[in-house]
Amino acid sequence: MKIKELGLDDVRSVDWNEDENFVQLIDQRLIPFDFKINNYTSVVDLCDAIKTMVVRGAPAIGSTAAYGVALAIKEIEKEDNCNKKEKLDEKMEMILATRPTAVDLANFVFKTYTTAIETNYSFEDTLLKARSLTDEMVEECKTIGDRGLEIINDGDAILTHCNAGPLATVDYGTALAPIIQAHRKGKGVKVYVDETRPRLQGAKITAWELEQEGIDHEIIADSVAAYLMSKNKINKVILGADRCLKDGTISNKIGTYSIAVNAKYHNIPFYSSFPWSTIDHDSNSAEEFEIELRSEDEVKSFVHKEGKILIANPNSKAFNPAFDITPPKLISGYITAKGVLTTEELVQKIKEK
């Protein structure tokens, strides 16, 4: 990704420094107010970075964890006469415990760990595995962007929600990938960015990412999107997905469903963009989704560096679901590395696997 003010043209949110063997993370906690790349030379510090949300976004966390296994091998190399298997298992457990529910993290860690075991704890091979897993994912995002290009026209005004950009996926992003690729290829696009209450990932992170790429955009309160649709100011919706069922039902950040209903009402195409790993091959119906209920505090307060400010009636309760569910009948297409698919095509390809 580009970092405009630093004049950087090709930065990843997660990377391995070849010269000095450490993990580099863009500190996402500081975005959009500050930009800093942190270096991590020990597994303990890297685990702390995952726990404290220096890195966020399932794929970016996965990549960080994979590099963490390489870092673990490096640490083990320095110790004399240790039981390598025991030591590695210990460090792997530590990495897995940072975000116990993150699927990509577990997946990436196990693959890298397996390579480490199979190559008799070879640092070079383990690092190569971590890097290739990361590269594959970045490549998939780039392909999502390239395939998604077909639905973006010069002059499009696109609505997006929450954040599914390069920071979260190491590079390119999912929902933002086609937009970034279209812009880089000279298509003039305008993006309306839902601020995405309560955590404001759109106003903070997506808007910052679009600024870095120099893409024309405006932040709006979430309730403004429907009004813009009625005024023909939005002609496309592209957003991500946290999970996609076998029938094409998606769960994504709260607010997605409201946009989908409004898009349908205004005959505006609605696309969800995601890597293939987002597909949940086990769940059968939307009834199985458990919607995470988060703290009232996120709605009732605004958290900032020095503390939090109450922004609602103190004695009122708040209801704060993290996600909602959008059925396939409201989805015009799925932007994936296998192409922009209809629900029928998506379901078929899932079955093929």
Added chain:
Amino acid sequence: MKIKELGLDDVRSVDWNEDENFVQLIDQRLIPFDFKINNYTSVVDLCDAIKTMVVRGAPAIGSTAAYGVALAIKEIEKEDNCNKKEKLDEKMEMILATRPTAVDLANFVFKTYTTAIETNYSFEDTLLKARSLTDEMVEECKTIGDRGLEIINDGDAILTHCNAGPLATVDYGTALAPIIQAHRKGKGVKVYVDETRPRLQGAKITAWELEQEGIDHEIIADSVAAYLMSKNKINKVILGADRCLKDGTISNKIGTYSIAVNAKYHNIPFYSSFPWSTIDHDSNSAEEFEIELRSEDEVKSFVHKEGKILIANPNSKAFNPAFDITPPKLISGYITAKGVLTTEELVQKIKEK
């Protein structure tokens, strides 16, 4: 209205103190974090209170201004040998200039002023006029509540947006009036309160008012409403209107239209509640609405006592329309003092006038 923690059962947001002849205003700037009633003994101070938003809501501002004319007469009485007409005109201009675009304010001031002139600057008669204008309006809101009762059933879960409660209308409110009356008559209702970005009038004021009445409620981010509708957790929408055209089109706080589209999609009745003065007898079509664009700052920052905190990417622009427009085809009924009307009935009654 009730003020729970002070044990007050019947307070108006704007009132005249008969014993000592001053205007009392609930300081709405402090709600929901503090409660204070301010006393105003001079026209200058009262004008300052209107300007600095101690009082908000068109009807409440109208009532304050009318009492302001009575206060003006009281001041003139104390001056010797003055040209009463000149003095009163001066003070009236000062009151009118506080909020030049407020229709109720101008309307209330002219009616009270006319009484003052016709009664040869009688303080008693002018005060009587200001009080009767206020009483009529409060009575209309109470009637809206009583007539609106017919659409509220025991066990209803009602969504409301922004604020149209007792503080804004001296007492009872418009959208909240039927809810308050239903609750007082023992119907069990639950209210979902949209926080109403960007200014958070729902989270701050509506939630506070519902707490005072002891009505069960929860605050939600604006984008949650559609999700709750899909889960059958909301079975009615009641909100206000800032303006209603002759054909039943309403303009109201941004976000109203999105709710209306979602209510239609989910077959949930959508009601707009307002006093008859909200009807604009001059505008013919929604095309004539000019939507006020407000400062980017409201979206990009949270304002609090000590200043403001940036909550969005600093270099991004924000688009911040204050209102949106909802056509009659999305409106199930209009809750007015003349009854709960269909669009046809509303249009007919507007013509009759």
